[in-house]
Amino acid sequence: MKADTVTDAPHTGVVSTEIERKFLVSAPPGDDVLGAGVHYRQGYLAGEGDVEARLRIGPAEAWITVKAGRGVARTEVEVAIPVAEAEALWPHTAGRRLEKDRFLVAVDGGTAEVDRYADELAGLWTVEVEFGSTDAAAAFRPPSWFGPELTDVDGWSNAALARHGRPVDPPG
């Protein structure tokens, strides 16, 4: 997610190679560490091949994000769109949705994006950390409150969680 960049330039597309690792959260930090979260609705407009087109709606902003490719480094293009336009598309994501609160938590190596899921996914917490290079990603030492790694584990992407719910089997 490049929400900070988009906030700086709300109508300019952002292209990036996204290098990130994702983990379960085994012991969610307390509210004092989490701080204030932001509520997001995410609906998957369409997925095909190695491409996903996602709609994300926040309290005052919305985005269309296209992620393409597989593995730790993917191409991502994100464009802000008016919330009214996002709401017009939202009905077309039925069956491919999730809601979550996102918290930003400082960790050694950068900022962790901690997600607390809602509705059918209530009880699930995940955390993602983005890196500037694949070397930095490989060198990352997860803090103790991180659980099993979900990077590239089938069924644990947000797109898969939105379509199929939480996998029955634990990761790894």
Added chain:
Amino acid sequence: MKADTVTDAPHTGVVSTEIERKFLVSAPPGDDVLGAGVHYRQGYLAGEGDVEARLRIGPAEAWITVKAGRGVARTEVEVAIPVAEAEALWPHTAGRRLEKDRFLVAVDGGTAEVDRYADELAGLWTVEVEFGSTDAAAAFRPPSWFGPELTDVDGWSNAALARHGRPVDPPG
């Protein structure tokens, strides 16, 4: 397509209900009527359910367009993105592409968008007319150079042509 609107506000999303009819071209107009065309590459990022996410790259501009819903009136959100970002996504549309030249021709009731396809679709011409209301769409009398109607005919959408090529069977 809302290219004119997007040109006026290149980084602002456009939401609209698209009301249009599409036809084969049985007798392409001459160059004097067609005027100068604009070359577009279109790649389909992903299609799922009633949603298509399309990448369109023109000579100096590019767009991500999401079309949702079926029938004569669909929801469409189009956002301009820098060409460099579009080029980063383009490789991920392999097998779901077409190229065409688009010409704007005045017809009774508005402007016709005439498409002359290239590559595997060479020889195919189609024409689309957009309307302000479903009544206007129903009242439209196609000029003599229009051929059989393609609106809602399976296999003749641009998304289908890009994936499967020209249908063997004629429309209708």
